[in-house]
Amino acid sequence: MTKNSKPWEENWKIIDNISGGGQGQTYLVELKNNSFPANKYVLKKLNKQNDDERRSRMRREVVVLETLNCPGIPKLIDSNVELFKSNTPLYMVTEFIPGDTLYDFLKTEVINIFTGVSLTIKLLDTLKYCHKIGIVHRDIKPDNIIIKNNDISTPVLIDFGISFNKVDESATDLTPTWQQLGNRFFQLPELGEKSSLQRDHRSDITKICGILFFTITGKFPLYLLDSENGNKPHQREEAKQKLSASPNLPESIVSKINRVFDKAFEIKIDSRWQSIPALMDALIDIFELENSEGNKAETFLEKIKNKLSSDSNIEKKLFRKLAEKVIEQISQAVRSLVYEDLDSNYFHVCARGASERLGIIDWANLKFSQQVTGISCEFSNEDFFPEFQGFATGNEFVLVSSIKGKEVELLRTSLSGEPDFTDFAQCLRKFYAEGVESIISK
Template identity: 50%
Template sequence: MSKQKNKPWDEKWETIKSIGGGGQGDTFLVKPKDSTNLSQTFILKKLKNQKDPERRKRMHREVAASRTLDCPGIPRLMESNSDQFDSDVPLYMIGEFIEGKTLSQVVDTAPLMGIAEAVNLVLKLLETIQYCHNLGIVHRDIKPDNIIMRRDNIADPVVIDFGISFNESDAGGTILTEPWQQLGNRFLALPELQVNSSMQRDPRADITQCCGILFFAIVGSPPVTLLDHEGRMPHQRPESQKALSKIPSDLLAKVNRIFDRAFGTQIDYRWQSIPELQQALIACISANQSIHNAEQYIAQIQNKVSTSSDYAQRQSFKILAQQLVKELYNVSRTVAGELGKGFGTIHDAEAINLKSRSIDDRVKIDWAKLRFSQSHGITNEFSPNNFFPKFTGYATGNELVLLAEVNGEQVELLRTPLNGEPDLTALGERLRRFYLEGVRKLIGA
C-alpha cells in the first residue's frame, strides 16, 4: 500500500502536533503544504479504529452533516474522504481549528458562572442548535466536552462532534444508527435515546441536553440522570444545593422553574421548542424584572407552570396539602382581623362549609397530577372588588411548590420537600405580607 493510500491526508497536509482525541478518533493540528500563511492551521481528525464498519459510518454521518452546515457556532469542514466509508481506505476529515477551551475545561479551571453568564452561553448555544434543527439535523450528543469556547469567550460557544447526529437527508440511506444502539452520553442520560426507543430522532432531546449545559455551568457538575434513586431532579439533590443557594431567592425561583420542566421524565412535559425556552431564559436576566424586598413581601412572577408528573408519594403530598390549606385559611382570617372594621374573608366552594367538614377534609386533590387549588381572599365592605388570589400546590420531583395567582401573575410562596416538615412560620409571614400588599394595591393606598 502506498504512503498516500495508507495516509491519504499526507498528500496535502503537514502535521504540526497531536492535540488529543476521543473515543472515535485522534486529532492533530495541521497546515496546508501549499500555503504561504504559516499561521493558518486546521484540525485533522483520523478515525481511531479504521476497520470498524460502524465507526466508519459514523464519520461519514458527521461529515455529511458538516457539509450542510454554515453557521458561526459550528466549525467549517474543509475536506474529507468519508464517502469511501465502505472501502478499506483510512478515513479522515479536515476542519476549522477553533482555538479555545472546552466548556469542561472552563468549568474545571475557573469559578462557577453567574446566572447571566450561564444563560447567555446557553442562549447562543440554542441559536446554533435551532439552526441545525431547521436543516433537519439533531445533534444528540450535546455535552461540555463537545462545546468549545472560541478564544475562551463564554459568549461564543462552538458545537463540535456530529458523529451520532441524525440528518433527515440520510433517512432513506443505510448509515443511520441502528435502533438497538445506545445514543446520548453519560453527561445526561435520556430515556428517548435509550436502546430500542422509537424517539431517538426527536429534536427535543437536544433541548433537554442544552438545559443540562445550563445546569452544569451554574452548578459545576453534570446532571447525569433526570431522577436519582430518591426521585430527585438534578437541581433538587443535596450536592447541587450549595451552588444554587448562592443565587438570590427571586432569581433562584425562576431558574428552578426552568429546571423543573427541563428534567421531567416524560418528554411531552419538558420544554417543547427552542423559542419557548429562550423566552424563559431571557426573562431570568431581563433588566426589567421586578425585585422586591424579601422582608416586605414575596412576589415572584412565574413564566409558566409546568405540568408535573405523577409521583408515588401521595400520602406525603396529602398531609402537606392539608397543612398548607389550613395555614392559608388561618392567615387570611388573621390579616382581615388586623385590618379592622369593614374587612372580612372570602373563600371559594372548595374552602367553605366549615360546619359540615373539618379543614383537613376540605382539600380536593387531583391525584393524576398531584395538584390542588383553592382561593382565599380578603373583602372590604366599601370596595366593589375583593383581593381573591388562587393558591395552587403541586409536586415536582421530590418537592411541593405553592403558588399564588392574581390577575395572571404567579408568585412562588413555598418550596418544601415532600417528605419533610414545611416552615409554616416563614410561610405565615410571607402570606401576611402578600395579603397586605394585595389589599394595599386594591384600594390604592
C-alpha cells in the same frame, strides 16, 4: 489497506496531538501547500478504519458539516469520506477553534448565573439553526463545546459524529435503535435501547438545559431522576446548596431557574420544553431582576409553584401505576390460560407474593425487572417462569421478556395513557402458551 496508509499526509502536516476518544484521534495540523488558506486546522482520523459502521458515521458527519454554515459550528475544510466504501483510511479536516472546552474552561473560571444563561441562549441559537435544516446533534456535552478564544460569549458546538440528518431518514447505515446513545454527562431515557425516539430534536433541547445546569452548579446532571430519592438534578442537595449560596441572587431568580429545570428534566419528553423559542423566552425572563416592592407577591407565588412542581414527581406515579396494572394483567392472563385452556390437573400457576412483584425500581432510568407469575407442569421437571423487564423510554412504557433465548416485546404504550388490555391479554396468553410448549417438548 491501500498503499497510501496515510492519505492526509498529501496536504497536511501534523504538528500536535489534541485528543483521542473511542471514535477517533484529533490532531492540530498545518497545510503543506497553497490549496487552502494558511492557518491551523484540526484533522480527525478513525481509530478503527476497518469498522464499516464508523466509516459510515464519519461520512455522515462530513455530510452534515458540508450542510452547515453557522458561526457557532466549525467549518469543514477537507475530507476523503467519498471513499468510505473502499479500504482507504478516512480523515476529515475542519477549522481550528482556539480555546478550551467548556468542561476545561469551568475548571479555572467561575461564571455567574446570568453569564451561564447568556451562554445557553447563544447555544440555543446555534441549535435552532441545526434543527431548522433537519439536523439533530444528539451528543451535546461540555467536552463538545469550545469557548472560542476563551471568551465565554462565543461558544462553538463541535463533534457531529452521531448526529442525525432528516435527509438520511431512510438510510440503512444509521446507528441502530437497539444501541444505546448518550454519554456520561447526561443520559436520557429516549436515547436508550429499543427507543423509537432516538432521533427526536427535543433531546437536544433537554441537553442544552443540562449544559445550563452544569454552568451554574459545576455538576453533571447524569440522569433525569436519581436512583436514591427520585430527585431531578436541581433537586439534589449539592445543586440546591450551590444555588442558595449564590451571592446577591434574588429568590425570584432562583425560583425562575428552578421552574426552567422543573420542565426541562421531566421524564416524559412530551412534558419538557418542546421548542427553542419557548425556552429562550423563559431564559430571557430570568434577566429581569425583581427588586421592587410590587413584585414581592409575584415572587411568593413563584416559590409556591416551584414547591408544588418539585414535589409532585408525576412521572414516578405514572410509571408505578402503569407497572402495577401491567403486572396484575400478567397474573390474570396466566390464570385464565391454566384454568380455561389447559388442564389444571396437570398445569399449575406459580405466583410471587404481591409485595415482591415490583421489586426494586431503578428511579434513575424508571425500570423494573421481576418474575411475576409462572406455570408448572406435572410431567416436566421445569417450570416456565419468565422474567419481565418494564421501562420508560421517553414518553412510552415498554414491557419485554424472553422465550427460547429470544427477546419478545409484549407491550409498548404511552406512559400516561391506558393500554389496550384486551390485545395485551391475548399477547400474554400466546407468549405463555409457547413457553409451556417449550418445557413439555424437552
